[in-house]
Amino acid sequence: MSEERSLNFIEEIIENDLNSGKYETLVTRFPPEPNGYLHIGHAKAICLSFGLTKKYGGYTNLRFDDTNPVTEKTEYVDSQQEDIKWLGFEWKNELYTSDYFDTLYDFAVKLIEKGVAYVDDSTADEIAALKGTPTEAGTNSPFRNRSVQENLELFSRMKSGEFPDGTCTLRAKIDMASPNMIMRDPIIYRIKHAEHHRTGNKWCIYPMYDFAHGQSDSIEEITHSLCTLEYVSHRELYDWFIAELGIFPSHQYEFARLNLTYTVMSKRKLLQLVNENLVDGWNDPRMPTISGLRRRGYTPESIREFCDRIGVAKRENLIELSLLEFCVREHLNKTANRVMAVLDPIKLVITNYPEGKSEILIGENNPEAEDKGGTREIPFSNELWIEREDFMEEPAKKWFRLAPGTMVRLKHAYIVKCEDFKKDAEGNVTEIHCTYIPESKSGEDTSGINVKGTIHWVSTAHAKTAEIRIYDRLFSVESPDSEEGDFKDYLNPESMKVIKEAYIEPYLAEANLDSRYQFIRKGYYCLDQDSTAEHLVFNQTVGLKDAWAKAKK
RNA sequence: UGCCCGAUAGUAUAAAGGUAGUACAACGGUUUUUGGUACCGUUUGUCUAGGUUCGAAUCCUGGUCGGGCAACCA
Numbered sequence: 001m002s003e004e005r006s007l008n009f010i011e012e013i014i015e016n017d018l019n020s021g022k023y024e025t026l027v028t029r030f031p032p033e034p035n036g037y038l039h040i041g042h043a044k045a046i047c048l049s050f051g052l053t054k055k056y057g058g059y060t061n062l063r064f065d066d067t068n069p070v071t072e073k074t075e076y077v078d079s080q081q082e083d084i085k086w087l088g089f090e091w092k093n094e095l096y097t098s099d100y101f102d103t104l105y106d107f108a109v110k111l112i113e114k115g116v117a118y119v120d121d122s123t124a125d126e127i128a129a130l131k132g133t134p135t136e137a138g139t140n141s142p143f144r145n146r147s148v149q150e151n152l153e154l155f156s157r158m159k160s161g162e163f164p165d166g167t168c169t170l171r172a173k174i175d176m177a178s179p180n181m182i183m184r185d186p187i188i189y190r191i192k193h194a195e196h197h198r199t200g201n202k203w204c205i206y207p208m209y210d211f212a213h214g215q216s217d218s219i220e221e222i223t224h225s226l227c228t229l230e231y232v233s234h235r236e237l238y239d240w241f242i243a244e245l246g247i248f249p250s251h252q253y254e255f256a257r258l259n260l261t262y263t264v265m266s267k268r269k270l271l272q273l274v275n276e277n278l279v280d281g282w283n284d285p286r287m288p289t290i291s292g293l294r295r296r297g298y299t300p301e302s303i304r305e306f307c308d309r310i311g312v313a314k315r316e317n318l319i320e321l322s323l324l325e326f327c328v329r330e331h332l333n334k335t336a337n338r339v340m341a342v343l344d345p346i347k348l349v350i351t352n353y354p355e356g357k358s359e360i361l362i363g364e365n366n367p368e369a370e371d372k373g374g375t376r377e378i379p380f381s382n383e384l385w386i387e388r389e390d391f392m393e394e395p396a397k398k399w400f401r402l403a404p405g406t407m408v409r410l411k412h413a414y415i416v417k418c419e420d421f422k423k424d425a426e427g428n429v430t431e432i433h434c435t436y437i438p439e440s441k442s443g444e445d446t447s448g449i450n451v452k453g454t455i456h457w458v459s460t461a462h463a464k465t466a467e468i469r470i471y472d473r474l475f476s477v478e479s480p481d482s483e484e485g486d487f488k489d490y491l492n493p494e495s496m497k498v499i500k501e502a503y504i505e506p507y508l509a510e511a512n513l514d515s516r517y518q519f520i521r522k523g524y525y526c527l528d529q530d531s532t533a534e535h536l537v538f539n540q541t542v543g544l545k546d547a548w549a550k551a552k553k
Numbered sequence: 554u555g556c557c558c559g560a561u562a563g564u565a566u567a568a569a570g571g572u573a574g575u576a577c578a579a580c581g582g583u584u585u586u587u588g589g590u591a592c593c594g595u596u597u598g599u600c601u602a603g604g605u606u607c608g609a610a611u612c613c614u615g616g617u618c619g620g621g622c623a624a625c626c627a
Contacts, residue, residue, distance in 0.1 A: 123625095545588090
């Protein structure tokens, strides 16, 4: 824990603020809008804001930024809470921007009284037209100089529902010529006769993001308000409202959002994939959502480790998926029990092992765990399933596995020698015949034989069947966002492969949704939610590194 | 064309004017009853041109490139 690690720029700011006595207690917040499921990009923000108060003391609030009733749903509130908890973080207070609607309304009245806010009857198009462009100043609205009294009255009537949607807005009176477009008399309240997921029909006017976020931070006395780079230009407004209102000076700091290769991260695009049934919902194991990663078999530890390793900076980035995969392999390698499963079976018959006989072998569950993960019983007999790819009629160079005349170790069992094999009319190998060496039993081997290859197997008489789903990257290009045309054109058609009937060792019958396994020589797997007692379904979280497959190329 | 960010190996991220380091990736090797893991090693980098300085990735100036900003979204 105490290893020397350099601080990121936000930690530097915080240490300075804490050391200088500017703040005694660090307070951060995570402020999602409940309009979708959380994804790995949110995980970065969560790990940052919650991680900081874990490191420096203080606390983090969870605040649902629910100022737009037409996009927000309780379903999303629930899923977002579940995902944050699953990631391993606890918030101090569960809050909603909608909790502050009364206060925010009073803030707006205060600005009107100060003469720095006015009701504008212009249409959306008119407001846009008068906004100017980045290179040309905007023009003042004809309603900009209404009296305080008139504004007060109009704003009150907006609140009481006298006007239909879109007829007028409340705007801050700042500077229509500001080089920062955000400062050109931003709209701070709009009329929306819509039911809110929490306040119901109490309100028909709702504050805009800019008029809600900073003030909410201030109300909660958030010391360091962290958000992504696209809000940089909003900071000037954030500070302006706090100054005009004379409220607690929260400060906003921006960092670069996470981009990951071979996927998309925007909620809008993820929603499209869901709505167009291009994936199996928000928690499809190929989705970069927290719930998707969870279903895929990722662990909270591995995601936190990933967020730790990618760092925090202000530079745009595109992180390689291989780092995420490394993190989950690293964690699962230490924690997942090893088991045997044959995904593409071919029969192996041991001709000198008595037919009908079976014995129970003892297998170590995890050589990487401190206690070796305990042991389990594995039934063995004269007929086994092995992986089709573990036999080659004409062996390649440096082939360690089965071929006519070669010997391999059956994991946890005996050394066998390939004596013969059978083919069908099409020339496909259908059966492999071996003899075993009785004195080579795992753990009590006195044969003196050393073999290079060890393969996994399952006894045909004892095997259970399972469906296995193997996933690959969702998109076939590194950055679907920056390709020409529609991002959906770049979906990887082979992102999911289903093996209807694989053979697994009987031990796996006790798998539950929380267990993670390493299928020896294959990868890491977990039970899918679609699984039933009669029909087991496993998801591949990530494959093992495969130096042999690489060497073949 | 305005304003605001940013630029360090393939990808990220450090070095607070003083040895350009770490991780992932790639490549090679050792160990191995997983062609896994572990361990060892190799390749590859300061956008550019000036300036300040004994000394610049770092400070200054110009340029180049990338990103953001003109929703009654957040």
